[in-house]
Amino acid sequence: MCPGAGSQMESHTHTLPSLSPIHSPTNPSKALSLSPSLPQPSATALSPPSPPQSTPSHLLQSPGGLKPHCLSPSTPSDQDDLTCLNWLHQRNILPLSKMPPLPQFESPPISNLPSSPAKPPYSFSSLIFMAIEDSPDKRLPVRGIYEWIVNNFPYYRTAPSGWRNSVRHNLSLSKSFRRMQRDKSQSIGKGSLWCVCPEYRPGLLEVLKKTHYCHSSNSSLLNNPVLLEAADDGRSAVCDTMAISDLDSNNPTLSSNAPCSLISEHEELVAIQSVELTDEAESEKDPLADSGYIEFHYYQCEQYQYLVLPGNSDLDLETVEILQLDAEAQEAAGSLLDLAGGNH
DNA sequence: CCGCGGATAAACACCC
DNA sequence: AGGGTGTTTATCCGCG
Numbered sequence: 001m002c003p004g005a006g007s008q009m010e011s012h013t014h015t016l017p018s019l020s021p022i023h024s025p026t027n028p029s030k031a032l033s034l035s036p037s038l039p040q041p042s043a044t045a046l047s048p049p050s051p052p053q054s055t056p057s058h059l060l061q062s063p064g065g066l067k068p069h070c071l072s073p074s075t076p077s078d079q080d081d082l083t084c085l086n087w088l089h090q091r092n093i094l095p096l097s098k099m100p101p102l103p104q105f106e107s108p109p110i111s112n113l114p115s116s117p118a119k120p121p122y123s124f125s126s127l128i129f130m131a132i133e134d135s136p137d138k139r140l141p142v143r144g145i146y147e148w149i150v151n152n153f154p155y156y157r158t159a160p161s162g163w164r165n166s167v168r169h170n171l172s173l174s175k176s177f178r179r180m181q182r183d184k185s186q187s188i189g190k191g192s193l194w195c196v197c198p199e200y201r202p203g204l205l206e207v208l209k210k211t212h213y214c215h216s217s218n219s220s221l222l223n224n225p226v227l228l229e230a231a232d233d234g235r236s237a238v239c240d241t242m243a244i245s246d247l248d249s250n251n252p253t254l255s256s257n258a259p260c261s262l263i264s265e266h267e268e269l270v271a272i273q274s275v276e277l278t279d280e281a282e283s284e285k286d287p288l289a290d291s292g293y294i295e296f297h298y299y300q301c302e303q304y305q306y307l308v309l310p311g312n313s314d315l316d317l318e319t320v321e322i323l324q325l326d327a328e329a330q331e332a333a334g335s336l337l338d339l340a341g342g343n344h
Numbered sequence: 345c346c347g348c349g350g351a352t353a354a355a356c357a358c359c360c
Numbered sequence: 361a362g363g364g365t366g367t368t369t370a371t372c373c374g375c376g
Contacts, residue, residue: 123350124351125350141365142364142365142366143364143365160352162351162352163351163352165352165353165354166351166352166353168364168365168366168367169351169352169353169366169367170350170351171366172366172367172368173367173368179366190359190360190363190364190365191359191360191365192365192366
């Protein structure tokens with residue numbers, strides 16, 4: 001019933017016809033380092049791509065003040081996907097790959113990939129939380145929260161404007177968020193800055209995690225005892241990754257002729273543990289990187305399950321990265337709550 | 345059925 | 361005055 005569970009979750013992947021240039025076949029550890037338009041691991045790799053001035057007021061001055069977090073949206077359509085959280089790539093939160101070779105097989109039908117923006121499964125509290133956490137100063141005005149949500153969840157671009165009311169409602173009602181008094185000398189605009197109460201941060205993280213698991217309740221992947229155990233332990237999922245270009249046709253399980261197709265299982269947001277970076281990326285740790293989130297999509301092919309992580313643009317097969325869950329990595333995952341607790 | 349959490353709508357006051 | 365912001369209340373819905 002759960003073919004991909006447990007020890008069977010070995011390494012496999014597929015070859016996509018057009019390989020992402022982000023990966024180096026000769027150096028898997030660097031392959032993950034990021035898509036072409038993304039900065040290479042550097043001292044700034046873990047820091048948000050914040051504008052030179054990180055004062056909160058820039059958010060008001062520029063309606064697109066948060067756009068740098070959505071990397072290289074060359075066209076508006078680049079963001080027409082829930083997966084547009086590419087700033088996470090820039091944070092280098094994806095684990096570096098030590099994945100075994102993955103098999104080749106036919107490219108998945110694009111039609112199976114999610115198309116139109118769907119309403120995110122995350123509560124407004126979670127959305128607000130993510131928005132604030134992604135801000136350079138860990139605080140945002142309401143407008144900045146709006147923009148972050150719109151930029152990262154295109155559903156809200158076209159949704160009736162009532163959701164903004166809900167955001168404000170949540171900010172006021174939820175004890176998780178605190179209103180800060182603005183520095184009037186810098187204040188250009190209305191309203192206050194909002195931040196996350198540190199004492200509620202673990203709870204918000206937990207909600208995010210639960211959303212992830214609940215939303216995946218019918219996934220055989222998440223029926224994996226290992227994953228369930230990790231969930232029970234409060235541990236979060238960790239993705240091990242592999243570059244598409246690292247695929248190995250020698251894998252007997254999924255040959256290039258494998259007549260399987262990828263079946264889109266879910267769209268998820270999963271907590272990803274920060275990883276040890278290469279020596280190129282020695283820098284101060286970004287708190288968010290320790291409890292980062294990323295949107296991805298599950299795909300199932302026979303007994304194996306894959307995660308397709310969008311690259312720096314739409315979910316086209318040229319830019320996706322294929323991730324694969326690694327049970328051992330799951331087991332080794334640290335607790336988001338622990339991570340959060342360690343930050344305050 | 346009940347309680348709870350979340351979403352949504354609406355009204356109102358305040359501030360710029 | 362108008363619009364954005366913040367607060368509060370009410371209602372509905374899904375879930376356990």
